[in-house]
Amino acid sequence: MSVTKLEQLSKSVVQGPSLATGAIPTRDWMDIPVKFKAGNYAYVAKKDKVEYLNSQSGLSFPNAREWSPEEDDWKLPEDWKEIILTGLKERLDKFRSLKIFMDCCVRCGACADKCHFFLGTGDPKNMPVLRAELLRSIYRNDFTLAGKLFGKMAGAREMTVGVLKEWFMYSYQCTECRRCSVFCPYGIDTAEVTMMIRELLHLVGIGINWILEPVSNSNRTGNHMGLQPHTFKDNVEFLVEDVESLTGVKPNISFNRKGAEILFITPSADVFAEPGLYTAMGYLLLFEAIGLDYTWSTYASEGGNFGLFTNNEAMKKLNAKMYAEAERLGVKYILGGECGHMWRVVHQYMETMNGPADFLEKPVSPITGTVFENAASSKMVHLSEFTADLIKHGKLKFDKSRNSHIKATFHDSCNPARAMGLIDEPRYILDHVVDWVEMPENTIREQTFCCGSGTGLNTDEIMELRMRSGLPRANAVKYVQEKHGVNMLSCVCAIDRATLTSLNDYWTPGVGVCGVTELVANAIVQEGETRGELEEGLRTMVF
Amino acid sequence: MDVAEGFRCHREKIVDRWVEYVLSTYTSSGFFLKERDKFANPVGGNLREGLQKLFLLLSKGADPKEFTAPLEQIISIRSVQEFTPAQAVAPLNAVKHIVREVFEADKERKQLVDVLYDFEFNVDLAVLAAFDIYMKYRERLYQVRINEIRSGNHVLTDSKCPSNRLAGDNKGVIKGAL
Numbered sequence: 001m002s003v004t005k006l007e008q009l010s011k012s013v014v015q016g017p018s019l020a021t022g023a024i025p026t027r028d029w030m031d032i033p034v035k036f037k038a039g040n041y042a043y044v045a046k047k048d049k050v051e052y053l054n055s056q057s058g059l060s061f062p063n064a065r066e067w068s069p070e071e072d073d074w075k076l077p078e079d080w081k082e083i084i085l086t087g088l089k090e091r092l093d094k095f096r097s098l099k100i101f102m103d104c105c106v107r108c109g110a111c112a113d114k115c116h117f118f119l120g121t122g123d124p125k126n127m128p129v130l131r132a133e134l135l136r137s138i139y140r141n142d143f144t145l146a147g148k149l150f151g152k153m154a155g156a157r158e159m160t161v162g163v164l165k166e167w168f169m170y171s172y173q174c175t176e177c178r179r180c181s182v183f184c185p186y187g188i189d190t191a192e193v194t195m196m197i198r199e200l201l202h203l204v205g206i207g208i209n210w211i212l213e214p215v216s217n218s219n220r221t222g223n224h225m226g227l228q229p230h231t232f233k234d235n236v237e238f239l240v241e242d243v244e245s246l247t248g249v250k251p252n253i254s255f256n257r258k259g260a261e262i263l264f265i266t267p268s269a270d271v272f273a274e275p276g277l278y279t280a281m282g283y284l285l286l287f288e289a290i291g292l293d294y295t296w297s298t299y300a301s302e303g304g305n306f307g308l309f310t311n312n313e314a315m316k317k318l319n320a321k322m323y324a325e326a327e328r329l330g331v332k333y334i335l336g337g338e339c340g341h342m343w344r345v346v347h348q349y350m351e352t353m354n355g356p357a358d359f360l361e362k363p364v365s366p367i368t369g370t371v372f373e374n375a376a377s378s379k380m381v382h383l384s385e386f387t388a389d390l391i392k393h394g395k396l397k398f399d400k401s402r403n404s405h406i407k408a409t410f411h412d413s414c415n416p417a418r419a420m421g422l423i424d425e426p427r428y429i430l431d432h433v434v435d436w437v438e439m440p441e442n443t444i445r446e447q448t449f450c451c452g453s454g455t456g457l458n459t460d461e462i463m464e465l466r467m468r469s470g471l472p473r474a475n476a477v478k479y480v481q482e483k484h485g486v487n488m489l490s491c492v493c494a495i496d497r498a499t500l501t502s503l504n505d506y507w508t509p510g511v512g513v514c515g516v517t518e519l520v521a522n523a524i525v526q527e528g529e530t531r532g533e534l535e536e537g538l539r540t541m542v543f
Numbered sequence: 544m545d546v547a548e549g550f551r552c553h554r555e556k557i558v559d560r561w562v563e564y565v566l567s568t569y570t571s572s573g574f575f576l577k578e579r580d581k582f583a584n585p586v587g588g589n590l591r592e593g594l595q596k597l598f599l600l601l602s603k604g605a606d607p608k609e610f611t612a613p614l615e616q617i618i619s620i621r622s623v624q625e626f627t628p629a630q631a632v633a634p635l636n637a638v639k640h641i642v643r644e645v646f647e648a649d650k651e652r653k654q655l656v657d658v659l660y661d662f663e664f665n666v667d668l669a670v671l672a673a674f675d676i677y678m679k680y681r682e683r684l685y686q687v688r689i690n691e692i693r694s695g696n697h698v699l700t701d702s703k704c705p706s707n708r709l710a711g712d713n714k715g716v717i718k719g720a721l
Binding site: 120273464 | 624
């Protein structure tokens with residue numbers, strides 16, 4: 001290879017400014033169009049799923065069709081622009097928060113470098129401020145005097161198909177993790193701006209399959225997988241058998257049992273896929289150890305709510321199902337498993353959408369008598385709060401050495417950490433059951449980095465995008481892997497359990513992923529057990 | 544005055560310019576350059592760290608096997624960003640030109656540009672190794688995709704569930720396990 005002049009090198013390998021990387025931008029951001037190509041967008045929703053959803057009561061998902069983002073013609077309705085602008089007006093009137101978020105940003109830039117998508121791609125349109133500006137520029141143009149008078153000078157621009165395409169690209173390069181909002185001096189929740197953009201896109205039939213199919217399945221059979229009640233029941237029973245063969249303890253379970261004290265709801269992935277399966281086995285062991293009077297439901301068989309990633313109507317409907325089932329069964333309250341966005345919906349939107357749940361009681365732990373005042377309104381207690389309370393009152397017996405094969409760290413899942421303040425409870429639990437270390441300070445607690453694949457972006461056709469948006473998280477995991485020999489990343493979210501597994505497989509092979517309750521159950525000591533040496537805890541293969 | 548002394552003397556300047564050049568391939572190069580906290584700026588931080596280590600190895604003529612660790616730190620990131628394979632590895636080559644520029648600007652060390660053959664050969668080896676590493680990470684990425692598609696599937700396909708016999712509808716849904 002000859003010595004190359006820098007300019008020539010730059011010119012020959014970087015043909016021109018590319019969208020996400022490649023070179024310094026030479027044009028204003030408004031003048032750089034988005035380009036869709038395989039790998040940079042998630043597959044669009046299948047026509048039959050959209051048709052089905054649109055036919056369901058309380059839901060509206062119009063303009064079902066076959067289409068591709070890579071083609072110029074997105075087969076939009078003729079009056080698409082009017083639909084979008086009317087939709088925006090309705091939402092500005094309906095959601096005061098949106099109106100405030102559109103008006104009060106001073107473009108200070110505090111959020112700019114806090115987004116994992118920006119940090120992994122370097123694409124300026126992934127700065128939360130600029131992502132919001134994609135919508136704000138239209139708002140200015142059509143809903144503010146300054147925008148009407150001064151146009152582009154006032155940061156306004158006209159709604160075009162190009163803008164619509166830009167919305168699709170960047171509202172699906174945001175996981176609504178809300179890390180940016182932690183740093184906003186005005187408290188702008190940029191995730192809600194993304195939510196509004198996605199809502200508006202659905203008005204003209206733009207959405208992705210990885211979200212709409214689970215929503216459709218949840219609406220039909222009650223869970224993301226579209227599995228029917230008997231399948232759900234069978235699978236929990238298989239887990240019971242596994243637990244029995246590992247520990248000698250056969251957990252007592254029931255389904256749809258009226259009169260149970262507590263309804264337990266968790267993401268369906270816990271019951272069906274690794275590594276969530278081990279967390280679900282953990283739930284079974286834990287509840288057996290304390291003799292909890294609880295029931296599973298084959299109807300409310302999903303804690304996750306992908307409706308949150310589409311529009312407020314779908315979110316409301318899927319959330320209502322959990323409470324309707326709690327009312328039908330006559331339980332006192334709901335205990336929720338290790339899920340992420342379920343908790344955002346429950347803590348931030350449930351009361352407005354479906355509350356008050358006054359047919360339920362203020363949650364009280366039947367074992368310790370602790371009243372969960374924080375859940376007085378939602379009537380739903382997080383399993384980590386519940387478990388931490390059990391430990392605090394000495395109701396669980398542990399043998400920490402049963403987790404001696406694990407050196408753990410803890411990933412704060414975005415929604416429990418930032419949307420409900422569940423930060424210290426999981427840590428308190430970990431202190432009692434496993435040897436663990438923290439990741440660097442600016443990557444945990446309220447400042448936690450997203451797995452990079454939340455809000456329905458956990459689909460494999462955008463794997464590169466997921467790997468780069470997950471880099472900030474993986475980078476911190478790598479640090480504790482190298483420094484402390486960490487081999488397990490624990491968390492309290494089902495999407496995390498699935499997506500961090502892929503993230504670790506790429507960035508930090510050798511680091512597994514588990515739910516906190518799996519570690520609890522590994523260490524738990526209970527009467528009647530006949531467990532042998534389980535070298536890998538609940539993951540030990542027993543033949 | 545030998546090349547090694549020249550490298551020692553100008554190491555900081557060379558590495559800084561190299562880092563600047565590599566980061567200039569990103570649209571938001573300003574931030575990637577400025578923020579020095581590796582956890583707040585993983586791309587900038589890892590690339591800087593990797594290039595620093597790599598330069599030390601290149602300049603002392605280390606065994607090319609040792610290039611792997613710093614190259615992986617750099618290329619694992621560029622493998623999943625929107626670069627062509629050439630764009631991903633090309634900026635490594637820039638250090639040859641940067642070294643020549645720096646030495647030429649130093650009156651006392653101008654003559655060193657004539658004895659850079661070994662160093663530049665090392666850079667060539669590093670660039671070739673970087674291509675291998677790029678491929679290694681691309682293959683790993685595809686394996687991650689395959690693993691994810693497989694995960695969860697067996698639970699359904701091997702279970703006794705009667706709905707397993709229903710064609711099609713459930714199959715695409717379970718992959719990746721939400």
